[in-house]
Amino acid sequence: MSNGSKERNPFRSSSKRRRRNDAGGHALFAFFTYFVLACTAYIFLDIAVKGAPVVFKAEAPFVNLGFIFNNPETLVVFKDGNGEKVRMAMSDFSEFKKANPEAVITDEHTFSYCAGGIWGPLVGTALLVGICMVIALFAGVASAIFLNEYARHGRFMNTIRLAIMNLAGVPSIVFGLFGLGVFCLWPWLPVLTYEPSGNAVATFAIPFTDGFLSFQGWGTSMIAGGCTLAIMVLPVIIAACEESLKAVPMGFREAAMALGATKWQAIRTAVLPYAKPGILTASILGITRVAGETAPIMFTAALAHKAGLPWAEAKGGGLFWVSDFFTQSVQALPYHIYTVSARIPRSEDTEPMQNGSVFVFLLLVMAFAALSISMRARYRKKLKW
Amino acid sequence: MNDIDLDPVPAATGDDAIPVPDEPASETIIEIENLGFSYDHGKTETLQGISLEIPKNMVTAFIGPSGCGKSTLLRCLNRMNDLIDTAKVTRGTIKILGQDIHAPDVDAIELRKHVGMVFQKYNPFPKSIYENVAYGLRIQGVQKKSTLNEAVERALVQSALWEEVKDRLADSALGLSGGQQQRLCIARAIAVQPQIVLMDEPCSALDPIATARIEDLITELCENYTIVIVTHNMQQATRVSARTAFFYLGELIEYAATDKIFVKPDKKQTEDYVSGRFG
Numbered sequence: 001m002s003n004g005s006k007e008r009n010p011f012r013s014s015s016k017r018r019r020r021n022d023a024g025g026h027a028l029f030a031f032f033t034y035f036v037l038a039c040t041a042y043i044f045l046d047i048a049v050k051g052a053p054v055v056f057k058a059e060a061p062f063v064n065l066g067f068i069f070n071n072p073e074t075l076v077v078f079k080d081g082n083g084e085k086v087r088m089a090m091s092d093f094s095e096f097k098k099a100n101p102e103a104v105i106t107d108e109h110t111f112s113y114c115a116g117g118i119w120g121p122l123v124g125t126a127l128l129v130g131i132c133m134v135i136a137l138f139a140g141v142a143s144a145i146f147l148n149e150y151a152r153h154g155r156f157m158n159t160i161r162l163a164i165m166n167l168a169g170v171p172s173i174v175f176g177l178f179g180l181g182v183f184c185l186w187p188w189l190p191v192l193t194y195e196p197s198g199n200a201v202a203t204f205a206i207p208f209t210d211g212f213l214s215f216q217g218w219g220t221s222m223i224a225g226g227c228t229l230a231i232m233v234l235p236v237i238i239a240a241c242e243e244s245l246k247a248v249p250m251g252f253r254e255a256a257m258a259l260g261a262t263k264w265q266a267i268r269t270a271v272l273p274y275a276k277p278g279i280l281t282a283s284i285l286g287i288t289r290v291a292g293e294t295a296p297i298m299f300t301a302a303l304a305h306k307a308g309l310p311w312a313e314a315k316g317g318g319l320f321w322v323s324d325f326f327t328q329s330v331q332a333l334p335y336h337i338y339t340v341s342a343r344i345p346r347s348e349d350t351e352p353m354q355n356g357s358v359f360v361f362l363l364l365v366m367a368f369a370a371l372s373i374s375m376r377a378r379y380r381k382k383l384k385w
Numbered sequence: 386m387n388d389i390d391l392d393p394v395p396a397a398t399g400d401d402a403i404p405v406p407d408e409p410a411s412e413t414i415i416e417i418e419n420l421g422f423s424y425d426h427g428k429t430e431t432l433q434g435i436s437l438e439i440p441k442n443m444v445t446a447f448i449g450p451s452g453c454g455k456s457t458l459l460r461c462l463n464r465m466n467d468l469i470d471t472a473k474v475t476r477g478t479i480k481i482l483g484q485d486i487h488a489p490d491v492d493a494i495e496l497r498k499h500v501g502m503v504f505q506k507y508n509p510f511p512k513s514i515y516e517n518v519a520y521g522l523r524i525q526g527v528q529k530k531s532t533l534n535e536a537v538e539r540a541l542v543q544s545a546l547w548e549e550v551k552d553r554l555a556d557s558a559l560g561l562s563g564g565q566q567q568r569l570c571i572a573r574a575i576a577v578q579p580q581i582v583l584m585d586e587p588c589s590a591l592d593p594i595a596t597a598r599i600e601d602l603i604t605e606l607c608e609n610y611t612i613v614i615v616t617h618n619m620q621q622a623t624r625v626s627a628r629t630a631f632f633y634l635g636e637l638i639e640y641a642a643t644d645k646i647f648v649k650p651d652k653k654q655t656e657d658y659v660s661g662r663f664g
């Protein structure tokens with residue numbers, strides 16, 4: 001084409017300014033996006049770089065098993081006779097002193113919870129999340145079925161739905177206080193025990209045992225924490241379940257009902273099976289959310305330190321054991337991180353515990369998120385209609 | 386199937402107000418009398434005083450322009466409209482096998498076992514072919530493997546699908562073609578051996594060849610079942626149905642033998658509609 005064609009180009013830009021604005025907007029939006037991405041990547045990398053050496057090691061089995069499978073302990077830092085700095089867990093330190101009574105120990109410091117590992121908090125978090133998910137799934141699926149399948153779609157129901165959804169925005173510390181008031185302090189919650197507490201509002205001796213059914217409240221306990229977390233995650237679960245139920249075609253319900261199924265039969269056999277994948281993936285995402293919450297469990301369930309694991313601490317037999325098991329307080333990973341990071345001075349001696357705990361936690365959350373995503377992808381392929 | 390809630394057919398009484406022209410002697414299975422139906426608590430009537438009688442073991446077609454209430458009437462017959470909160474029958478009665486289906490002691494669940502339905506959009510469950518056909522029996526509590534096998538085979542044979550799927554009963558129903566899926570839905574509906582099968586535009590999502598197969602199937606099925614079919618396809622109505630009802634704006638305009646409706650209808654509106662001159 002010759003030069004002249006430039007003049008005749010019908011698609012020539014009519015306004016330079018408009019084009020410039022467009023390009024400017026593009027650059028601005030891109031900048032913020034990459035900025036956010038860079039911040040996130042920096043945080044993750046920082047955690048990984050600092051935490052990985054604590055959790056992994058160069059020789060087989062490549063994972064620092066002591067860090068995973070030991071309970072937190074007090075760290076002792078001192079200088080030995082040669083003026084060299086030594087770090088020891090409290091238990092090792094006592095042994096060491098017993099073995100070498102004349103050893104020179106100077107400049108001795110202790111740091112709580114900074115030696116040993118994070119097994120207790122890991123177990124505690126797993127138990128809390130487990131209790132929470134069992135309760136939240138039952139209550140959540142039931143409410144979602146009611147809201148989506150049974151309730152008439154009127155103003156009243158929409159208000160209820162709105163109220164439930166708004167619960168999702170309530171700060172978690174509010175749930176913590178609510179849980180403290182209801183599940184820990186309210187005395188009408190029953191426990192099975194051999195020694196009823198003085199606060200019990202009613203106790204009944206159980207025949208043929210030395211035990212009592214005592215209405216004394218649950219106190220600071222994993223069941224109280226699990227219930228608090230469940231209430232906190234319920235709105236998310238209900239919303240996700242409702243979405244999954246809505247995604248099941250109306251035709252399945254109609255076909256089932258037209259064949260003489262009752263409403264519940266239709267829901268059970270022609271709706272729930274196809275909503276299940278959505279419900280499951282949403283609950284796994286819910287798990288990652290509640291697993292990280294500190295505020296709701298701070299008052300209701302968590303302890304900074306506990307010597308034994310929950311199953312070793314529970315006393316009694318049969319149902320008494322079960323009751324005792326669920327009404328004891330536990331350590332929890334997010335609370336442990338809060339303790340070692342915020343309440344212990346940060347120094348080169350305490351950093352390994354801080355970085356390691358955060359890194360393990362991040363790995364866990366990422367693993368659950370990945371599981372949820374891969375499950376969703378797999379079911380998407382399998383269930384298409 | 387044994388009739389649990391529905392009384393046996395009483396002799397059709399001859400005192401009905403609607404004149405039924407050149408009616409061949411045939412048992413009536415559905416009697417609709419002055420039926421009014423509303424989707425909004427009775428504020429507006431979607432069906433306005435419909436009266437008609439549907440003969441047993443024949444194909445009856447409902448035709449009419451979109452929105453005239455054909456599907457609504459069809460769904461009244463197995464009380465599927467009960468699922469809509471605001472819907473309500475405002476007047477009149479529907480008697481099936483002589484029993485008023487809105488009587489307080491009629492269970493809609495039982496009714497639907499006798500009055501099956503095939504939907505416009507084929508909607509097999511994402512289960513195996515076998516499980517789809519067995520579904521109705523399973524929810525009715527049939528567990529015996531041999532009974533189920535028999536019923537599934539019979540339904541698939543009757544719906545002209547057996548030869549095509551007998552070697553892959555365990556495969557997903559969603560792997561079938563559209564026409565096969567619709568025939569599977571018909572098989573699913575007849576597996577519980579209803580007396581009446583309601584079909585709401587069963588071929589509207591299908592190509593001409595699949596449509597022809599379903600039409601053949603309908604013609605065969607009417608030996609054992611009473612079929613009510615809603616269709617927008619005039620040729621289809623003439624091909625499959627013995628009697629045709631023409632609806633317009635919630636009213637029954639004309640109901641007669643299909644030949645009469647299409648060749649020499651009494652009403653001007655009917656003639657305009659069936660000849661495609663509808664304004």
Ligand SMILES: Nc1ncnc2c1ncn2[C@@H]1O[C@H](COP(=O)(O)OP(=O)(O)OP(=O)(O)O)[C@@H](O)[C@H]1O
Binds near residue numbers: 449452455
């Ligand atoms: N679930 C419903 N709620 C409220 N109104 C409805 C509902 N279903 C149908 N209607 C209304 O009832 C009238 C009749 O609808 P219907 O579905 O029976 O028509 P139709 O004759 O089957 O039409 P088409 O041939 O398009 O299927 C229409 O005006 C429609 O808007």
Ligand SMILES: [Mg+2]
Binds near residue numbers: 456457585
């Ligand atoms: Mg319709």
